[in-house]
Amino acid sequence: MQKNYFLSLIFFPLILLAQNYHQYVNPFIGTGGHGHTFPGATLPFGMVQLSPDTRIDGSWDGCSGYHYSDNLIYGFSHTHLSGTGVSDYGDILLMPTMGVESFVPTEYSSRFSHVNEKASAGFYSVHLDKYDVDVELTTSTRVGFHKYKFNKEGKANIILDLNHRDKLLDGKIKIIDNKTIEVYRKSESWATNQQIWARIEFNQSMSFGKVQSHQNWENLNYASKIIDNGLIISRNVKEGDELMVKVSLSFTGFEGARLNTMEIKDWDFQKVKTKAEEIWNKELSKIEVKSTDKNKLTIFYTALYHTMLQPNVAQDLDGKYMGRDFKVHQAKDFEYFTVFSLWDTFRAAHPLYTLIQKRRTVDFIKTFIRQYEEGGRLPVWELAANETDCMIGYHSVSVIADAMMKGFEFDYEKVYEASKHSAMLNHLGLEAYKKNGFISIDDEHESVSKTVEYAYDDWCIAQMALKLQKMEDYHYFMERSQSWKNLFDPETKLFRPKKNGAWLTPFDGREVNNHFTEGNSWHYSFFAPHDIYGLIQFHGGNKNFEKKLDELFKLPTQTTGRNQVDITGLIGQYAHGNEPSHHVAYLYNYVGKPEKTKQRVHQILDTFYTNSPDGLIGNEDCGQMSAWYILSTMGIYAVTPGEIGWQTTTPYFDEIKINFEDGTSQIITKNTSKVDLHNLGFGNVQKLIQKDPQPIVPVPYFQYKNRSFADEMIVEIKSLNPEDTIYFINYIDGVTYKLGYTLYSNPVSIYATSELSSYIERDGVKSKIVSAQFYKRPHDYSIQIKSKVHPLYTADAPEALLDGIQGTENWRKGDWQGYQGTDFEAVIDLKKMTEISFVSANFLQDARPWILMPKSMKVYTSTDGKNFQLLGEIETSVKPEDEKLQIETLKVDGKTTARYIKVIAENYGELPESHISAGEPAYIFVDEILVE
16 A cells, blocks of 8 residues: 555656646747747637737738747737737737836837747737736636836836727727726727727726827816727825736627626635636647657747637627627637638638537537628628638638538538528629639639639538438539639640639739739649549549659749748648648648658658747638648648548657547547548548539630730630530620521631630530620730739730730739839830820729839830820829729820820839838739820
8 A cells, every 4th residue: 555655656747747738839830930829828719818019000911919939018008909910909908117108109108128028829928028016817718907016216107009000990988986997999900890899907096197199188087088089097005005907898899798707706816817728628638648848849839829819709698699680699609719711720620629529519600600690691700790701712611511420419401501601692702603613813812713613612501401401402403513624724734724714824824913813823723622522533543643742742842923921831832821722732642642742741840840930831810820730740631621521641749648528538649540540539520422423514715815916806615625615606796696606616817806606515414604805906006014013913915905805903814914013114106107195094092912003104205116206195094002902094195196196104103111021013904005
């Protein structure tokens, strides 16, 4: 007995140590480089993210409010986004100072050193050098808890600045008593109508001094006064004095903020900190890793921690939440959440949640249902009750389908109704997608990415329809899910944009442009996750597909075209720093080369995840980057969410134990069979028996020189399969002079403005109809461009400026010519002496992506093309600070006779100081010069 008792004394602390998983969390991972994480205190999926802010602007690397390269702290705010590429949040800033009473951030900020900074799961601390103040932060789900220690005697101030970070639309600070204030903040940034309420309580009596307000109040006493956007709260302190502050949040109102204060009923900071650690340990212990490498344990558990920073609880303790209709609603049998970065998280984070966050997975989907009912459609990228419509697809259907196939219980009929609704809308290119089987450059920007991602989402809806035995819908959506085939270029074996029925030419698979979402063709050409075997078939079989994968990983890492900051972590043209590539390393499994999957997966694990501030190779993206790591270390990945069964590889650690919410567990080792890995977590769930869908016939494509012409246009019609039968019809000025479609045998000659339509028939199955418009130019004018056009914005040819086709506000479709950092200059030859009454040109402004109106346009005329006389000059009426997307026609009047017209538009130059990218060279966008 004594021996056994002695052994228990030895092993008891070791067991406790092994269960203390929060010790392996390093919240500084991802706060440097481009990870965009924050180091502050929060709980799993908590409403509060209490963290220091070292950035007051919307800079890209400051999206979370903090960057490790900084040495100034502006204060501590209560909401933060983890790993996004767009700035928002940073609500309710508090900053303790000594002596300084100012609302100017550069005046109340303080230097700090990372030497005096600590962060762990649920806790953050730092020393403010300027004021000799020690700050400690912890949190409950809805309440942030501050503790300040003042190390010298004097007047201590707490600055409450509602102007911090995004644009303040409305602010109210209400003084309740000498220990309590209540705050309302309405702001505009990524979320255009973000509202938050807070109750701030102090553990000691305070005085209220300088205010920042539209009203002239000075030396306030607490008398239920209401201030607009700033307040300085003060107290005289002695050396060593401590002050504690609790800030409870609500998205519904002051009543909710008051109720939520009940989460922390006393002023025991250590008790709250310890509870936060316990909660994190419980969540982190859902996956137990055995390893002697503490560095790898830190990377793993920090990754697991990052997957639990969002989505965030958005309801009060009584279940009230702010709906997508900006009305308060009641959740009864679930928790309501916000922050759904679905373009990122459908790939790995949500599949991971189906293993270790089963209850929350159901709550996420019930939240989706409420957002559909109250906001009109399923979330795309929802933030604080706002649909930002950031990114593409309707990927909430992927999360729904994956959970449905895995047997999670919720209202299947309602989610199917909502999913079908999203797919049947007529926005964001969907109308063209449904009609034509693909999206063209002419229809919508990011056309390739939207086509292939819609196709996957449609497959997800088809699986739901099959489960619900809605067979007509099943076949309809399975047909739509094959739309990727219409953009597969048989020559390059890449997904290639189409414009006016033809392949985009010239084409470079490495070019980053407006036809892809944060990527290029190489990044997207392996995205048919629901039809990998079909993609292999289009490549000509396993060997060819394997060679294409090899080529992807061995290409030069340089991209061409636009500089895209999201494209990082390159191995060849594989880009791990952004999501479209995340499944690709696992595709070797489909061609019988699992050793290549293992080699690439382990290379990524070893190279792109480190225990350092820049330890993430790209944006964390609300847990997606880390979820990839977690799944891959377990030897599994969801190439096709919505399909039961994981793609597998060799696990990374010697042993991993997964503890499921039902009390069962499963151990993974490097010797675990592929079958067991494939079925991990869902081996007892019955798979759907697939019904063979009718393969689609890909649409034909046209070949021609230019869509506008002077006399005659020759058009060829081709198909992917030379043996296909092609039919066409030619509408001239909207009228066809033949009865029905005609069998195509020879190139078509066009002499007038026409619309050419064509389809393919193969074994009795017809393709979708594809159409192209051809324009006979109204004049035989020619144009010589003197300036250097930007290679991404050529509008196909110089003649595009004279073809009569007007560019629209959607400039990303490619109808505008762009000139960066230079004036626009062109000479038009009218071919003969012509009477002129005016010359006009259209210009576009979209200030955020650097497109500004020219300062002015000058028009010159000439009879010989050498000697030009000024006809007139006109200045723009649009201010460079105006962020409204708009088109302005600049027109110079003046009667004269000439043959040559010279147009010069003066570039604005460097972007103004008010612009987030001040100092960068602006663009001129021009289209359609009219000479009358």
